[in-house]
Amino acid sequence: MIDLTNNADDIEGPAVSIAQALVERSNRKCFLDAVFPVLLDFLGANALVMVTQKNGAWTRNHSHGDLSRIPEDLPEILIGNAIDRGSILCVDQTCVLPFPCPTSIHNGSNQSKHDGSATGNTNLGESSDRVSALVLKFDSTPTDLANRSSGTHRIAAMISSALRHIDDRQYQHRRVEQLSAVLAAAADWQRIEDDEALLRAIADTATSMLSCERASIFLWDRRRSKLIGRPALGVEGESLEVDDKAGVVGEVLATGEYKIWNADSDDGSRVNRKVDARIEFQTRSLVAVPMSGARKETIGVFEAINAIDHSFDVSDVAVLADLATHAAVAIESLRTRRKLKQNRDRLVDDAASQTELIGEHSSIELVRKNARKIAGTDLSVLVLGKNGTGKEVLARMIHYQSERRNGPFIAVNCAALVETLLESELFGHEKGAFTDANQSRSGKFELASGGTLFLDEVGDMSPGGQAKLLRVLEDKVVVRVGGSQSIPVDVRVIAATNQPLEELISQRKFREDLFFRLNVVSLTLPPLSGRGDDVLLLAQHFLKQFCYQIGRQVPELDQATIAILKNHAWPGNIRQLRNTIERVCYLCTEDVVKPDDLMLTSGSSGSSENVSLADLVDSTTLTDATKEFQVEHIHAAIESCGGNMTDAAARLGLHRSNLYRKMRQLGMQTSGE
Numbered sequence: 287m288i289d290l291t292n293n294a295d296d297i298e299g300p301a302v303s304i305a306q307a308l309v310e311r312s313n314r315k316c317f318l319d320a321v322f323p324v325l326l327d328f329l330g331a332n333a334l335v336m337v338t339q340k341n342g343a344w345t346r347n348h349s350h351g352d353l354s355r356i357p358e359d360l361p362e363i364l365i366g367n368a369i370d371r372g373s374i375l376c377v378d379q380t381c382v383l384p385f386p387c388p389t390s391i392h393n394g395s396n397q398s399k400h401d402g403s404a405t406g407n408t409n410l411g412e413s414s415d416r417v418s419a420l421v422l423k424f425d426s427t428p429t430d431l432a433n434r435s436s437g438t439h440r441i442a443a444m445i446s447s448a449l450r451h452i453d454d455r456q457y458q459h460r461r462v463e464q465l466s467a468v469l470a471a472a473a474d475w476q477r478i479e480d481d482e483a484l485l486r487a488i489a490d491t492a493t494s495m496l497s498c499e500r501a502s503i504f505l506w507d508r509r510r511s512k513l514i515g516r517p518a519l520g521v522e523g524e525s526l527e528v529d530d531k532a533g534v535v536g537e538v539l540a541t542g543e544y545k546i547w548n549a550d551s552d553d554g555s556r557v558n559r560k561v562d563a564r565i566e567f568q569t570r571s572l573v574a575v576p577m578s579g580a581r582k583e584t585i586g587v588f589e590a591i592n593a594i595d596h597s598f599d600v601s602d603v604a605v606l607a608d609l610a611t612h613a614a615v616a617i618e619s620l621r622t623r624r625k626l627k628q629n630r631d632r633l634v635d636d637a638a639s640q641t642e643l644i645g646e647h648s649s650i651e652l653v654r655k656n657a658r659k660i661a662g663t664d665l666s667v668l669v670l671g672k673n674g675t676g677k678e679v680l681a682r683m684i685h686y687q688s689e690r691r692n693g694p695f696i697a698v699n700c701a702a703l704v705e706t707l708l709e710s711e712l713f714g715h716e717k718g719a720f721t722d723a724n725q726s727r728s729g730k731f732e733l734a735s736g737g738t739l740f741l742d743e744v745g746d747m748s749p750g751g752q753a754k755l756l757r758v759l760e761d762k763v764v765v766r767v768g769g770s771q772s773i774p775v776d777v778r779v780i781a782a783t784n785q786p787l788e789e790l791i792s793q794r795k796f797r798e799d800l801f802f803r804l805n806v807v808s809l810t811l812p813p814l815s816g817r818g819d820d821v822l823l824l825a826q827h828f829l830k831q832f833c834y835q836i837g838r839q840v841p842e843l844d845q846a847t848i849a850i851l852k853n854h855a856w857p858g859n860i861r862q863l864r865n866t867i868e869r870v871c872y873l874c875t876e877d878v879v880k881p882d883d884l885m886l887t888s889g890s891s892g893s894s895e896n897v898s899l900a901d902l903v904d905s906t907t908l909t910d911a912t913k914e915f916q917v918e919h920i921h922a923a924i925e926s927c928g929g930n931m932t933d934a935a936a937r938l939g940l941h942r943s944n945l946y947r948k949m950r951q952l953g954m955q956t957s958g959e
């Protein structure tokens with residue numbers, strides 16, 4: 287019997303129970319299991335079932351109480367009338383309470399799959415209300431429900447709104463999981479370097495996340511008005527090309543809107559069956575979304591085919607749209623990476639081709655052979671040889687033949703750095719580390735990371751510099767001047783010197799432990815004068831090089847000139863030969879180079895005799911004249927010492943580091959040309 291004394295508007299008890307269930311229960315079923323008894327109790331009914339209209343038919347969703355009392359056949363007319371009138375209606379012991387069940391559209395996938403076709407933009411923020419009702423069974427005809435309808439409707443509204451909260455909460459939770467999965471997949475895609483592998487990985491992620499049989503990315507070839515489908519499963523060795531206006535995919539491209547298509551309910555002619563025929567496949571359902579590039583331009587369409595055990599709906603659109611966004615980024619970033627890689631490879635190839643160790647003398651053949659062997663390892667190398675014999679060329683050659691060829695090659699002339707500068711130059715400094723340190727700067731070790739650091743003239747390094755260098759080579763970390771953080775560096779060191787290091791060690795001018803560190807393998811370049819016909823090979827090489835640079839015909843060397851080149855002492859080695867040939871290319875305008883054109887004196891000097899003070903009288907000021915004289919004088923001294931900076935400095939009455947400083951002041955180049 288119904289308790290007619292129940293105060294119809296006293297809904298505080300049920301309201302508290304509903305609120306509590308909302309907090310404690312995480313899904314619809316658990317929530318309704320908790321609140322339906324409360325509702326039954328409040329109304330005095332003994333059974334209830336929630337019914338929802340789907341595709342024009344009523345289906346049972348959730349029930350409670352003595353279900354044997356609810357008839358198999360739902361009272362559809364009563365349900366319809368109650369919903370039309372928006373109030374409780376009873377016939378005998380059966381009542382129907384209209385139950386506005388505002389279901390978030392996001393929940394569609396959870397509760398019931400959408401199985402009609404759909405279309406729209408991929409911004410899925412809107413929601414739609416479904417029609418539902420509660421069918422209640424009483425022991426006897428309830429007589430007071432009309433008085434109690436206000437409270438009843440308020441409770442129904444509370445349950446309805448709580449359900450919406452639960453749906454939204456679940457939807458958000460599911461979206462977070464989906465987005466995390468998409469992000470994890472997208473991070474993996476960034477590591478893929480091959481087109482086909484990337485597209486396949488994207489398609490595999492889509493088939494697994496959308497639970498479907500296949501997925502394809504159709505990239506748009508605007509110029510040819512074609513969509514190129516990849517991965518084109520079933521199309522061996524070729525890509526699947528379709529007209530960019532054909533089928534559902536064409537519709538998505540044209541409208542920029544997603545499409546859902548199902549064979550059961552949609553127009554079959556919309557699907558491009560030619561594709562099915564070609565790949566011997568039967569499309570039963572599909573969902574397709576547009577793909578946009580970085581500038582928001584459409585770059586293609588992402589399609590998932592044949593949902594397994596469900597029908598595609600808007601929740602699949604949301605996942606596919608997320609995947610499409612990240613897929614477009616991954617595809618574009620792979621293209622960009624490939625372009626950058628091609629550019630880098632071209633630059634590296636250019637640089638490598640210009641780093642040719644010319645020479646056929648057996649001594650050079652041996653150096654080349656050993657250098658090739660060493661290049662494959664990461665061992666430290668010490669290159670020995672007089673000035674201008676090609677130590678830096680050899681170091682570069684090792685670099686370009688090694689695994690580090692795509693990394694930087696950084697050369698440092700240790701002799702040109704005074705001790706105070708050396709540390710900051712090699713290891714970097716932090717802002718404020720010393721007076722002029724206005725900002726932080728990476729040192730050469732950091733800059734060479736992943737590549738090769740060439741330490742030229744290492745024998746001229748100060749004792750303090752040697753100690754610091756040794757520490758970095760041993761620890762493989764640098765600490766910037768004024769800094770405290772250890773920065774790991776992955777650098778191969780190739781050192782070079784023209785000094786007899788063993789002698790310097792015995793004189794305690796070079797650390798023995800550093801010598802062993804650097805001298806894991808050593809290569810020695812012979813002086814040019816002992817290399818026989820290599821002098822001609824090199825001369826021809828430089829002739830071609832400079833004539834090409836200035837756009838003139840390559841002149842011939844006459845027999846007397848060849849004889850002089852072969853017999854000259856070349857104290858400055860290949861650098862001196864190069865300078866000589868450069869001068870010839872600029873100054874000798876004839877087709878044949880005669881001995882006089884070489885301007886070589888019988889000894890070691892090169893061009894210094896061409897500089898005369900008379901050439902300087904045009905200078906307007908004494909300062910300019912002095913500067914020009916100093917430049918020429920230093921050039922002449924270096925040239926006459928065959929490029930040996932230590933000897934040149936001694937001849938000029940300067941310490942070697944002071945000579946470098948002076949040269950920098952005068953704007954002269956301080957390292958190899």
Ligand SMILES: Nc1ncnc2c1ncn2[C@@H]1O[C@H](COP(=O)(O)OP(=O)(O)OP(=O)(O)O)[C@@H](O)[C@H]1O
Binds near residue numbers: 676742864929
């Ligand atoms: N085998 C070679 N083939 C082509 N060019 C060479 C060769 N060796 C040296 N050169 C050229 O000679 C010049 C001097 O070479 P490099 O700077 O490598 O000599 P170095 O021994 O390192 O000199 P330094 O001891 O003064 O630092 C450069 O212009 C270089 O291009």
